[in-house]
Amino acid sequence: MEIPYSVKANPVTGIPNGKFGIWLFLASEVMLFGALFSSYVLLRVGADVWPHGRDVGLSIPLATLNTMVLIASSVTMVMAWASLKMDQFKKFRLYLGLTILLAFGFLVVKYFEYTAKFHHEIYPSTSTFFAIYFTLTGLHGLHVIGGIIVNSYLWGPGAKVWRSEPDRFANRIEYAGLYWHFVDLVWIFLFPVLYLL
Amino acid sequence: MSEVVNHHPVHEAHHEELGFLRKYVFSTDHKVIGIQYGLTALVFLLFGFSLIMLLRWQLAYPGKPVIWLGKILGENFMPGGIMLPEFYNMLGAMHGTIMVFLGIVPLAVGAFGNYVMPLQIGAPDMAFPKINAASYWFYFVGGVVMLYSFFVPGGPAQGGWTSYTPLADIAPVGQTWWLVGMVFLITSSLLGSINFIVTIVQMRTKGLSFWRLPVFVWAQFVTAFLLLLAFPPLEAAAVLQLMDRLAGTSFFLPSGLVVSGQMIPNTGGGSPLLWQHLFWFLAHPEVYVLILPGMGIVAEVIANNTRKPLWGYKTIVFSILFIGGMSFTVWAHHMFMTGMGTTMSTFFQTTTMIISIPSVIILTSLLLSLWGASIRFTTPMLFAIAFLPMFAIGGLTGLPLGLTTSDIHLHDTWYVIGHFHYVVAPGTIFALFAGIYYWYPKVTGRMLNSVLGKIHFWLSLVFMNGVFLPMLIQGMAGMNRRYYDPTATPWGKAMQPFMEFISWSAWLLAISQIPFVINFFWSMWKGRKVTSDNPWDATTLEWSAPTPPPHGNFPTPPEVYREPYEYSVPGKEKDFSPQFIKEA
Numbered sequence A: 001m002e003i004p005y006s007v008k009a010n011p012v013t014g015i016p017n018g019k020f021g022i023w024l025f026l027a028s029e030v031m032l033f034g035a036l037f038s039s040y041v042l043l044r045v046g047a048d049v050w051p052h053g054r055d056v057g058l059s060i061p062l063a064t065l066n067t068m069v070l071i072a073s074s075v076t077m078v079m080a081w082a083s084l085k086m087d088q089f090k091k092f093r094l095y096l097g098l099t100i101l102l103a104f105g106f107l108v109v110k111y112f113e114y115t116a117k118f119h120h121e122i123y124p125s126t127s128t129f130f131a132i133y134f135t136l137t138g139l140h141g142l143h144v145i146g147g148i149i150v151n152s153y154l155w156g157p158g159a160k161v162w163r164s165e166p167d168r169f170a171n172r173i174e175y176a177g178l179y180w181h182f183v184d185l186v187w188i189f190l191f192p193v194l195y196l197l
Numbered sequence B: 001m002s003e004v005v006n007h008h009p010v011h012e013a014h015h016e017e018l019g020f021l022r023k024y025v026f027s028t029d030h031k032v033i034g035i036q037y038g039l040t041a042l043v044f045l046l047f048g049f050s051l052i053m054l055l056r057w058q059l060a061y062p063g064k065p066v067i068w069l070g071k072i073l074g075e076n077f078m079p080g081g082i083m084l085p086e087f088y089n090m091l092g093a094m095h096g097t098i099m100v101f102l103g104i105v106p107l108a109v110g111a112f113g114n115y116v117m118p119l120q121i122g123a124p125d126m127a128f129p130k131i132n133a134a135s136y137w138f139y140f141v142g143g144v145v146m147l148y149s150f151f152v153p154g155g156p157a158q159g160g161w162t163s164y165t166p167l168a169d170i171a172p173v174g175q176t177w178w179l180v181g182m183v184f185l186i187t188s189s190l191l192g193s194i195n196f197i198v199t200i201v202q203m204r205t206k207g208l209s210f211w212r213l214p215v216f217v218w219a220q221f222v223t224a225f226l227l228l229l230a231f232p233p234l235e236a237a238a239v240l241q242l243m244d245r246l247a248g249t250s251f252f253l254p255s256g257l258v259v260s261g262q263m264i265p266n267t268g269g270g271s272p273l274l275w276q277h278l279f280w281f282l283a284h285p286e287v288y289v290l291i292l293p294g295m296g297i298v299a300e301v302i303a304n305n306t307r308k309p310l311w312g313y314k315t316i317v318f319s320i321l322f323i324g325g326m327s328f329t330v331w332a333h334h335m336f337m338t339g340m341g342t343t344m345s346t347f348f349q350t351t352t353m354i355i356s357i358p359s360v361i362i363l364t365s366l367l368l369s370l371w372g373a374s375i376r377f378t379t380p381m382l383f384a385i386a387f388l389p390m391f392a393i394g395g396l397t398g399l400p401l402g403l404t405t406s407d408i409h410l411h412d413t414w415y416v417i418g419h420f421h422y423v424v425a426p427g428t429i430f431a432l433f434a435g436i437y438y439w440y441p442k443v444t445g446r447m448l449n450s451v452l453g454k455i456h457f458w459l460s461l462v463f464m465n466g467v468f469l470p471m472l473i474q475g476m477a478g479m480n481r482r483y484y485d486p487t488a489t490p491w492g493k494a495m496q497p498f499m500e501f502i503s504w505s506a507w508l509l510a511i512s513q514i515p516f517v518i519n520f521f522w523s524m525w526k527g528r529k530v531t532s533d534n535p536w537d538a539t540t541l542e543w544s545a546p547t548p549p550p551h552g553n554f555p556t557p558p559e560v561y562r563e564p565y566e567y568s569v570p571g572k573e574k575d576f577s578p579q580f581i582k583e584a
Helices: A017-046 A060-085 A089-119 A128-155 A157-164 A166-196 B020-025 B030-060 B067-073 B085-120 B129-151 B174-202 B215-246 B272-306 B313-329 B342-369 B379-396 B404-410 B414-444 B450-476 B490-494 B496-512 B514-526
Strands: none
Touching (some): A017 A166, A089 A128, A089 A166, A157 A166, B030 B129, B030 B496, B215 B313, B379 B450, B414 B450, B450 B496
16 A cells, blocks of 8 residues: 655645655644743743843853854755755765764753753752753753754664665655754754843 | 455455554554544543542542442542542542543544544545554553553642642642653644644545535544644643652742642742643643534534535534634633733633634534434434534533633632533533444444444433533532532532432443443444445445455545535435545
8 A cells, every 4th residue: 555645745735745744743843842932931021030041150152152063963954965866875974974963062062061050059940040941951952862863863774765765765854854954943042042131 | 344245346466464463453554543542542431431430429428438449449549438538639630631631532533533534535544654553652651651640659640630730740749640641642642633634635535625525524634733733832831840840940839839838949930820821722722622523523424314415514614714723812711710910811701702603603504404404313313413402501601601700700610510511521422422323334344233322322411411410500509619528618518419419410321321332342243234335325435435444445546526415416316426426
């Protein structure tokens, strides 16, 4: 049994099933993070005092570095997909590998930020500001880890599909890319909200 | 099941024999998954019902011991056969959780949606069969987690199905298990809803435009959007409550909270109202998740048994779409009494009144569909007809709760319980029964017995009303809900005969389900075999598939030639013109 439009686009909607599916998934993710950002706004508005991130020890230089790292990884992700479209599998491997490395780089920086907080005995229970800081960045971190797992699979064992069904594989990279850009985008919002404002 | 004669020979070309486990347990076939969802959900419905029957004992005869139950349930729950207040709270909380998240939604969406929807759009399966299977298993694990929570120290969640903070933040560990279970259930419905939307948009068969979709498919389509977009905020809320419980944060704990004379050690600065906003942002759309698939089933059954087109098909569809969008803007009508301010209350009162309009339009259309019809009073039709007045009572009793002034009097009374149970119990559950009686022959190849079915229907109708009608009166008389001992107040004591009456009705309602259970299993092996693939002379696509449909559903992809409910077309030989039959 063959599922229609699992690789080829549906002529009416112009996209295959998977692309529609990933966009719906991202819509639900918007609602997830949207609810958390709304909670942030409500807590901040309701608070007597609310610190600036930089005044309570959040490092703007490190966060800026991490923003650059993630944006770079988004660029390499697109390059990976474009390489596949141009039938250059080796280049694809290189760019997807770079994407995964940059994601690890982001997590390493995040690890140093977290441990620095713990050294100063700052935990989620310290204040509502740090509660929402750790929750939002933690959940975002989990999404980064999810992206690393998916991308590593597609870099390694999942890449076998390229030989048998190149279109299907290119689609998978595209969907993984859409997810990865979303993870970037969340950070683009987190950075000003937690560190700058 | 295999004895049934297939009128269309199955092409053996793609057929591969799967082992028992792959075929019936870890299957990716939408029909097997639908059946798995259905059976699991029915078991949970029965379990959730048992919890409340236990609770009804305490309400009818407060403090009266039941020695044998005490021996079974032990010292933690019913020492000496007397129900502890904590256990009373657990029963109420878990009844709500299990009925809503593990019973009705999985039955309405997981079972009926999964089994019927792809057949009705002429698709071979769902768009993502493996994700579909994963959705069931997430649901299953979520259910196991909820059941397991009965055995953790301190028992399961006891903060109501709403898990209001700060109470839920400081409850025993069972609440943590409740949150973990909810995360599994949310993941399950997320995977399911993506699958439903993609399948309906991408995989409709040739000729099946959106305006030729059966109402049931429209209902599932909108329901899937509600699940997709409303559940993530509850997941966010669950994450925040988990942080409060495990990491010592105070998202939902105000400063200086004192419990039992002790200061809570958390930092404070949180907002208990925030939980209510996040919770009801899910839970109000959830109400429509509960009712829309039921309306869809009723529309199918009514069109089929009135033998004429639905009155106002497009009106019904537009109303469903409008309800879907509007349901995201009414959540705070559950919170009028929290002191959130009159501006907010006025806004949500207005939206609530607006959303009642499309519901009334749908109900009116279904009612007008009966006008001038020569109705076939089959068992599914009886349930579908009864749905109309029952849901009407449920819907109309909601209006006084949606108006801020009358809500002051009715809030947190038994009236509220009567209201939403009329929507969900004799409303949705009757619709689901209609669906079971209607599609059972497609699933098994045998009819359910109609004598047992009619006994089941009439007894259920009488006792459902015996349970819920007195609740409305109790509430209007000022009886608070959730009281452990209803006789503790003088007005409660005066109304105690009501409590006894309701409890006995509930227990008799349970006995009334025995004919259904017998029928369900007996008919599987001994029921009357269907002689055609279309035993009800229906018009929609699922009846063109072989009975039961094989893997891949249709031997050749069907083609659709007309709108879904072309019954009694003048000049035609037969009184039904199926979508899938080309006529000159």
